[in-house]
Amino acid sequence: MSDEILKVVNIQKFYGTRGNVTKAINDISFTVEKGEYVAIMGASGSGKTTLLNCISTIDNVTSGNILIGNEDITKFKEKKLSKFRREELGFIFQDFNLLDTLNAYENIALALTICKVDPSTIDNKVKDVAVKLNITDILYKFPYEISGGQKQRVAAARAIVTNPKMILADEPTGALDSKSAKMLLQSLVHLNEQLNATIMMVTHDAFSASYAKRIMFIKDGRIFNELIRGKDSRKEFFNRIIEVVTLLGGDQRDVF
Known part of the structure; x- marks a missing residue:
């Protein structure tokens, strides 16, 4: 029996007016199971960030449905959406989005504080996750x-x-040097393998994507191709990614 954490059904996202419509997402469907580590790749303007924004409840779909843990988030009103976003989703942004006036402990604890978790539980949770991420x-x-x-x-x-x-995770290594990027990517693998965390990462970078277990390639708002790592080494998977990127065509600098 599958354990679906995410189900995307025929979603579309259009921008603009009737005379000038841009189809950012054009009828995409897929599922993600609990404990998967999925990367989304595509050239600039392919729709990959729009797709992540719709899944993350930051943006609304034009049509279709998105179910997370069997709840259809496209049907939520704003108040319920905010609560769901706060309690059920975790975000990692390219520019960190840390609050400068809070120390690291306080930044990590903030979401728990907002959810009115008691201080001793917060302390235990923050220190536990700090150990896991060194x-x-x-x-x-x-x-x-x-x-x-x-x-x-x-x-x-x-x-x-x-x-x-x-x-x-939206381009989580975009602002990092290569050593820091590798450390973060190894941390995400640890979270996925040791804690069974379900991760969806948008990236333009084949090296970053090669740490995932499955990759969906988006082109012109549609799923163009999909790769599953299987028993490949990370290096072998990286080479397969490069082959698909070449097939995608266009300016490869947009993809990498």
């Missing part, structure tokens, strides 16, 4: 005192501390 030594430092890679691991800790149904 950031215990920087918990009481402010964002300006830590590196980009450390900031992104704090952001990852904040994303998972509420034990969300899904972690949604």
Whole structure:
């Protein structure tokens, strides 16, 4: 029996007026099972970020349905949507989105504080996730005192501390140097394999995508191709990704 955490059914997202309509997402359907690590790739303007925004409840679909844990989020009113976003989804952004006036501990704890979790439980949860992401030594430092890679691991800790149904990552390595990017990607693999976290990551970078277990390639608002890593090594998977990127055509600088 499958354990679907996400079901996307015939979603479409149009922008513009009747005379000038842009189809950002054009009839996409797929499912993600609990514990999967899925990457979405595509050139700039392909619709990959719009797709993530619709799944993350930041944007609304024009038509179709998105079910997360059997709840159809396209039917939610704004108040319920806000509560769902806060309690059931974890976010990792390219630019970290940490609050400069809070230290790392407080940034991680914020979502739990908003949900009125009692202080002793918050303390245990924050320290537990800090150990898993190797950031215990920087918990009481402010964002300006830590590196980009450390900031992104704090952001990852904040994303998972509420034990969300899904972690949604939008170009999480985009602002990092190669060493920090590799550390973050290894952290995401750890969260996926050791904690069974369900991760969906949008990336233009084949190296980042090669850490995932499955990749969906988006072109012109549709799913163009899909790769499953299977028993491939990460390097073998990377080479398969490059082959599909070549098939996608266009300016490859847009994809990488």
